Amino acid sequence: MAITSANQLELLQTAEAVAREKMIDPSLVVEAMEESLARAAKSRYGSEMDIRVSIDRKTGRATFTRVRTVVEDDELENYQAEMTVEQAKQYMDDPKVGDTFVEEVPPVEMGRIAAQSAKQVILQKVREAERDRQYEEFKDRAGTIINGVVKREEYGNVIVDVGRGEGILRRNEKIGRESYRNGDRIRCYIKDVRRETRGPQIFLSRTAPEFMAELFKMEVPEIYDGIIEIKAVARDPGSRAKIAVISYDGSIDPVGACVGMRGSRVQAVVNELQGEKIDIIPWNEDVPTFLVNALQPAEVSKVVLDEDAERIEVVVPDEQLSLAIGRRGQNVRLASQLTGLDIDIMTEEEESARRQKEFEERTQLFMDTLDLDEFFAQLLVAEGFTNLEEVAYVELDELLVIDGVDEGTAEELQTRAREFLEEQAKKALENARALGAEDSLIDFEGLTPQMVEVLAKDGVKTLEDFATCADWELAGGWTTVDGERIKDDGLLEPFDVSLEEAQHLVMTARVLLGWVDPTELEAEEEDGEDDDLEGVEEEQV
Template sequence: MNAEFMQAFEQLGKEKGIASEVLFDAIEAALISAYKRNFGLAQNVRVSLDRITGEIHVFARKNIAEVIEDERLEIQLSEAKKIDSNYEVGDVIEIEVTPKNFGRIAAQTAKQVVVQRIREAERGIIYEEFSNRESDILTGIVQRIEQKNVFIDLGKAEAILAPSEQIPFEQYKHGDRVKSYIIEVKKTTKGPQILVSRTHPGLLKRLFELEVPEIHDGIVEIKSVAREPGMRSKIAVYSRDEDIDPVGSCVGHKGMRVQTIVDELKGEKIDIVKWNADPVKYIANSLSPAKVLSVEVNEIEKVSKVIVPDYQLSLAIGKEGQNARLAAKLTGWKIDIKSESQAAQEMDEITSEV
């Protein structure tokens, strides 16, 4: 290998973010393997690669001994003293054994090592870039669908949207642009494996951060998210500025902000409720759009009893209990909902028993 060859390797390393010394050390290690494979499997050798000229020298390393058991690994003291009289038993001597045609093998090996190291470095860079973006949102293009797994092209890498992370009944086709949430980035021998989700509550949170400047700026905060993907979601929001309505900020003018997110989630209904440190008010808000008459809470057991007007009972519970279920997820409280007449009847029964 000549000087131009070495300069090209060094320049390529800089472009790909690989330290030149790391690259040259890897080439030397590969050349040792190449020498052993082609010229002497059992020999103990060292390869020296000149960083400037590209000259390669191979040295056989032998232990100096009085009695030789293996000529490939040992040399007699008398022979070693012919080279240098200062050698003693136990020292290691290096004898150059560079083959005449080793340059061609070396060049080919060096190219293979550089290509491999560049691939590894690029995979490492991509892994670092995406592992730092876990719990973030990204946009990609549907590349293909295999066994219900959707593969999304992210430009530098490819993400996998597994069936369990897909919104029920959502259809994907080649060329679709989709937003997804990074749930995990794994390091594999073939490069980083990026797992994404369309069902994770974090996706909803990130979409609001993108769409609502007040959330992005930290004025409005999303305190909690509860989601049944593709069907309905609830988010609880709080404003650090009393003059800014957190719910209104998220809804936007004529509902445009929230509608953009609903469209992205293919029609998923979103209830935006006001968070409150007082669990009574918070639980009442969480059952929106139903109106609540009263809330009783048991702080120790995190259980609440909610009374609503008779005509609001079905709305408070929701279809198949969805509204009540989401409210419980959102607040972290068990919620028992009764209508006004049910509560009165229970009270009458208790009174009659007494």
């Protein structure tokens, strides 16, 4: 097949037809044709030649050209596509390295193999252009709801026709035991859009919490307008869900707006989610208050929040325990997901027993260490003293408020406490030295003898050893594994060393050893403070 005047216009007509069918830019099809013709020409003139084809967008005329580039003498490798400055002087005036010499060559006669190859190139380019178009169309729609038609089901995964592409609803993204037939209409949440070698992959979901949030946005105009905001969503797909909302208009009740007249709005969402029960909860900045709301319909007697551990203890009446936990732990699990905290639920009886045990342990501690009778030790505990350090180093006035304690008694209590602590420190120091702890660690400011003893038992015996420790190894922390928070015990955690204090101790040790330049450390701290200030200013703006 030769590219003659008879079929020049056919190139443009074919390009237009293909572009309309695949809904892509006609110029992309023409570029694919140019590449395919150039490849066919190379098979005729030689693969080492740099043959290029240009198709006129108006007339359809294909121009074949050979391009040669001027290179340095010692860089000449391809004699068919390159030439030296001296050789270029035959064709050009004052040639320079990097210049190109272009000459037109006769059109090629395309045989059957060449034509087939050209067709394959065009098809491949058109497929790539079609995939790029699909990706560009759907990549910005991730995080939205889309309506589609079920095409087929493969191994439990549903293939959905979403217009100009196909989406996949995986088995684990379906609600409960949903089943679909070909032609069924389906509404899904676009969870992710990825560009892959086999084309763009559109992953759909009906179990994502965001799906419920988007459904409420469609049903509740106040959410769409931004008057009401969905702060958190937790779902047990197909069974139960909790959604936390807040209103920025004092005259609008966020829960009532989401429920709608006679429950019409929430019922529309429930029907779409196969009867999933939905608890709509008012969001509150105060975490304990928010948690009390989240555990509805159970009543809560008391909440104790541990912000460092991101855990919360909830005390409920004995008869409310099963309601607070829910069937198979569903209620407390959803409340935990909604608040982002680990929740421990106990009854009033269990909490009372725990407090009584702590009271007895502290009473026994003061009896054994301060040589007190039970009544006097109980007075100390009842006044809020929990350990010997508080008794030894507290202001004298705080001891004098206890009934029956005068100045002499208070001084005697502090003397006994300090003597006991000093004796304990002495024993700990002796044990640490026996374990091999060196003076560099013992004399390090910030570590007590008891801390040094614990470190030495774990093999940390020098300041160098201490400087290599990570802050969480000292202060402890929490690690999330498979969605569950697991406690990491720290060496100095029994001494109430916080993560910030551990960081400071380790960095101080590194500075003393010369591992870290103190000026650089100060600069980093100043940068951190500046960033914090900028963040505050942005929030104020």
